[in-house]
Amino acid sequence: MMKTALTIAGSDSSGGAGIQADMKTMTANGVYAMSAITALTAQNTTGVMSIMEVSKEFLEQQLDSIFTDIYPDAVKIGMVPSPDLIRAIADKLEYYHAKNIVIDPVMIATSGSRLIREETINIMKDKLFPHGALLTPNLWEASVLSGITIRDEMDMVRAAELLSKEYGCAVLCKGGHSEKNANDLLYYDKKYRWFIGERIHNLNTHGTGCTLSSAIAAELAKGKDLEEAIQLAKEYVTGALEAMLDLGKGNGPLNHMWNIKQEDIL
Ligand SMILES: Nc1ncnc2c1ncn2[C@@H]1O[C@H](COP(=O)(O)OP(=O)(O)OP(=O)(O)O)[C@@H](O)[C@H]1O
């Protein structure tokens, strides 16, 4: 039977990040994708024009509809704009015993626009992180969450270790914004492992974080263990960047279809 995955995230009208990136990624990686939308964004490759949050009740209804019918084998959580929505998600995840939860602590878009309210960060830490199997902060998010200024690779290890111990989950500190390379650091069970990535010279990186976390969720849904899921997801993101899609006037989207042969779908 086909495995299933759910993304709880915001919609990106330009299709490169958020719900749209997540569903394309899950589909391209062979799982059935479902979504619970936390907010609509009017957004493109140059920035976010406007955000409309859904109500707590409506998000709860989406989650009830999903979990009582097609149970997800993995869950990815992205942009959650408000404390109320965080609480609603945490309660439902607990109630339905959701598993394989990957949390991407989205705060700011690649274009620099703010996506969640400031007061959401503490609630996210207290209520959501303890449910996660994996947290996937980028360098900036890992600094904000851990209070450690990240200047080099040892700082990435320290920040990931602190977060992992604090919230009892695995932490992948993503190096997409580091200067030299694109190495990501996984810390869990008191040990760490690097996932090595060459820096690809492509300015079209809109949605890389969403894509990575959704690909990890897809692989976990298929039964891969954490390290294997991360390795496969990193290869998928690398391929999507290397495909050099060039759309839009700002930091454009990735080619989520790079791993699918046209003759397979025609
Ligand atoms: N230029 C690049 N070359 C190679 N890999 C990259 C590049 N940029 C990002 N990545 C990879 O993409 C994944 C996402 O990392 P990144 O640090 O960009 O996340 P993010 O900042 O959360 O993404 P977003 O821009 O969507 O918010 C990581 O595996 C990272 O190593």
Ligand SMILES: Cc1ncc(CO)c(N)n1
């Ligand atoms: C809706 C949404 N979620 C996440 C990101 C992060 O890239 C974005 N730009 N938009």
